[in-house]
Amino acid sequence: MRHAVMVGTGVVGLVLLALGHGLGLFWAPTDKMMGDVQRMMYAHVPTAWTALVAYLISFVACVGYLFFGDWTWDLVAEAAAEVGLVFNGLLLATGMIWGRPTWGVYWTWDPRLTTAGVLFLLYGGYLALRRFVDDPERRASLAAVVGILAFADAPIVYFSVRWWRGLHQIQSTPKTVDPEMVLCLRLSAFAMLFLMVHFVLRRVQIGRARLDRELAPPPAAAAGWGGPR
Amino acid sequence: MTAAERVRQAVTIARKDVLLEWRGRARINAIAFFGVTTLLMFSFAIGPDARTATLYAGAFLWLGLLLSSVLALAESFRVEAENDAVEGLRLLPVDALAMFLGKAVVNAALLFVLALLLLPLAVVLYGAKLDAGVGPIAGVFALGAAGVAAPGTLYAAVTSRIQAREVLLPLLLFPLVVPVLLAAVKATGLLMLGDPMGQVGSWTQLLVGFDVVYWILGSLLFARVIEE
Amino acid sequence: MNPYWEYVRAGYILVWVVLGAYSVSLTARRREASRGSGGPVPRGGAGG
Numbered sequence: 249m250r251h252a253v254m255v256g257t258g259v260v261g262l263v264l265l266a267l268g269h270g271l272g273l274f275w276a277p278t279d280k281m282m283g284d285v286q287r288m289m290y291a292h293v294p295t296a297w298t299a300l301v302a303y304l305i306s307f308v309a310c311v312g313y314l315f316f317g318d319w320t321w322d323l324v325a326e327a328a329a330e331v332g333l334v335f336n337g338l339l340l341a342t343g344m345i346w347g348r349p350t351w352g353v354y355w356t357w358d359p360r361l362t363t364a365g366v367l368f369l370l371y372g373g374y375l376a377l378r379r380f381v382d383d384p385e386r387r388a389s390l391a392a393v394v395g396i397l398a399f400a401d402a403p404i405v406y407f408s409v410r411w412w413r414g415l416h417q418i419q420s421t422p423k424t425v426d427p428e429m430v431l432c433l434r435l436s437a438f439a440m441l442f443l444m445v446h447f448v449l450r451r452v453q454i455g456r457a458r459l460d461r462e463l464a465p466p467p468a469a470a471a472g473w474g475g476p477r
Numbered sequence: 478m479t480a481a482e483r484v485r486q487a488v489t490i491a492r493k494d495v496l497l498e499w500r501g502r503a504r505i506n507a508i509a510f511f512g513v514t515t516l517l518m519f520s521f522a523i524g525p526d527a528r529t530a531t532l533y534a535g536a537f538l539w540l541g542l543l544l545s546s547v548l549a550l551a552e553s554f555r556v557e558a559e560n561d562a563v564e565g566l567r568l569l570p571v572d573a574l575a576m577f578l579g580k581a582v583v584n585a586a587l588l589f590v591l592a593l594l595l596l597p598l599a600v601v602l603y604g605a606k607l608d609a610g611v612g613p614i615a616g617v618f619a620l621g622a623a624g625v626a627a628p629g630t631l632y633a634a635v636t637s638r639i640q641a642r643e644v645l646l647p648l649l650l651f652p653l654v655v656p657v658l659l660a661a662v663k664a665t666g667l668l669m670l671g672d673p674m675g676q677v678g679s680w681t682q683l684l685v686g687f688d689v690v691y692w693i694l695g696s697l698l699f700a701r702v703i704e705e
Numbered sequence: 706m707n708p709y710w711e712y713v714r715a716g717y718i719l720v721w722v723v724l725g726a727y728s729v730s731l732t733a734r735r736r737e738a739s740r741g742s743g744g745p746v747p748r749g750g751a752g753g
Contacts, residue, residue, distance in 0.1 A: 269717060285709035291720045314701055334727050338720055345716045349709055369652035376648060380639045390635050393698045394649060397628060400690060401653050408656035408683055412663065443724065450731045457738035 254449045261442030268294075268435030276428045285349050289429075292342040294437040295335045296364065298444045302332030303367065303399060305448070310395035313388055319459060320452075322388035325395055326378060327451035329371050331444055336368045359409040366405045370398035384462050483575045490571070490579030497556060498587070505587070508548045512595050515541035520602050527604055534605035535665035539658055542592050543625065547647045549587050550629040553580055554637035573700035577630065581695060584633075585619075585626035592618040609668040613677070617668065620684040621661035627691040628653050634702045660684045 272290030279286035309325035312318075343361050344354040355361070374394050381387035498505055519537040523529050530537075593615065599605040607614065632649045636642035664680040 269720075273713070273717065283709055285712055287713050288716050291716050295720070314698075334723065338723055341719055341723075342716045345712050345719070349712050366652050366655050369648075373645070373649040373652065377635070377639075377645055380641045380645060389701045389704065393631065393702055394635060396698065397631070397653060397691070397694060400694060401656070404656045404683075404687055404690065408659045411679065411683065412659050447727065447731065450735065454731065454734050454738045457735070461738070 250449070254446060254453075257442045257446035257449070261439050261444075261446055264435055264439030264442060266439075268432050268437075268439050271428075272432035272436060276432045277426055279429075282350060285346065288342060288346040290432050290436045292339065292346055293433060294440040295339040295342060296360070297437055298440040299332050299335035299339055299364070299367075301441065302328045302335060302444050302448070303371065303402070306332060306371075306395055307399035310392040310399075313392045314396075319388070319456075322392070323452045323455040323459065324448065325392060326375075326455055327448045329374055329395065330451055331447040333368065333371045333375065334447070335440065335444065336364060336371065339364050340368060357409065357413055359406050359413060362409045363402060363406045367398075367402055370401060374398055384459060483572050483578075486571055486575035487579040487582070490576055491583050494553065494580065494583045498552075498583070504552065505549075508545050508552075509591060509594055511548060512541050512545040512591055513598055515544050516595060516598055516602055530603040531605060532670070533666075534599045534603035535669055536662045537603065538592070538595055538599045538605075538665065539621070539662045541595060542588065542621075543651070543654070543658065545591060546588050546625050546629060547650065549591070550584055550626075550633040550650075551636075551642065551646055553584055553630060554633050557637070573703060574696050576703070577695055577699035580634075581626050581630040581692070584630050585623045588622035588626055589615075589619050592622060605669050607669070609672075614665060614668050617661060617664045617677075617681065617684070620681065620688060621657055623688045624657035624661070624684055624691065625650075625654050627688065627695045631695045631699060631702060634699065656683065656687050660687070 269290055272287055276287070276290075278284055306325045306328035309321045309328060313321035313325060340361070343364070347356060347361075348354050374391060377394055378387055378391050381390055516537055519541070520530060523533070596605075596607075596611075596614065596618075600607060629650055632646055632653075636645045636649070639645060660680045660683040664677050664684070667677045667680070
């Protein structure tokens, strides 16, 4: 059953992504204002939504771990954070590639782009922390705390950067009025959502295998802690 | 546990930390000196142009403070981590919330004092103007110090027993306090350079908002950080 | 050809390559993680 879901989400995601991107590149009408470079949207915008959903899943899992203390919450939190980081990295990279021809610069202090950059660092820190704590239970608690703090920061960063840039900033996203464009965007967004779920499931599986290994030798739990470091 | 008891415990812990810091004041002095050095390095880096220095006085001040804050924060759990004393504090009927509040208040006060120490240096080195009065600037310092101290204390506890804590503490803390840096630098800059649009108020509100969110989160989550 | 297409192409190639590479890395890590999980495992550094 679980295997079927994993394969299913992967296949559906891949097909939808090929469809959405293919139609977006060769079928959707050219944007009147921005020209062909607007086609970047079908690759760029869905990564933003997907990364945010992945981080939200990770946040919920962090809270869940602190409340219920079940390992699965911790594994999901870790997996979703890592997958979110991958999509976040893609978001930053495609944003820069898009920014260069439209604004003439790779990076602007657009509130959304900046928030994405800060989130990338925050979750990079979250994953880095996980690598340095050997005891699984301690790692899970500490990581859950860090994950909650990191996610809570996102809206504050967004609004602070918006104020910082001045409140009268023009939004830079092209208007998607054509139904063809909306369709391509939606296809790509659902594709990445499916792929995200697929990756998270696979990453959870890896985490579980590693955890089983860590928890396997019985004396480890007793001997691992207590002595001065 | 009653609120009064909790406050008493927090005060006890804070007093113990202040006493320890005072006894080991060589280290605090060194951290303050480090802050001074950073400010000097900034002026060397931008060159002798006085106008640029005045323009960015607030930014340099806060960057210097943030860099020194990591050293000060890492200190707040060093003694406990070295002697396994967190365990001792936990075995005593000391409330985690009281412990967090005690530690965080001491850290915030420490950063605040550090900021006040660096302010005259900013005046001397960068030609920062204090026309708006020291009071409002000190207010911004207090709010900013509190904003760094709450997540800083929590993360200092998180990293206190990790080998790579020197790199992990700033790695975790700096991105998190980006809003504090933005708001504090803006507010300080506006107070120093003049505020024709009356924007200091909204930046102060942002600082207050950040402080409220992270002091609450810290109070709620600290117990999970120090448990075994 | 429209010069903008170069940017668009670079962006799409990047997305597909990165997602593909991540998928491959997941497969490799899965294989590594499950290897020897049945038998007795020497306790080494965790998390690597």
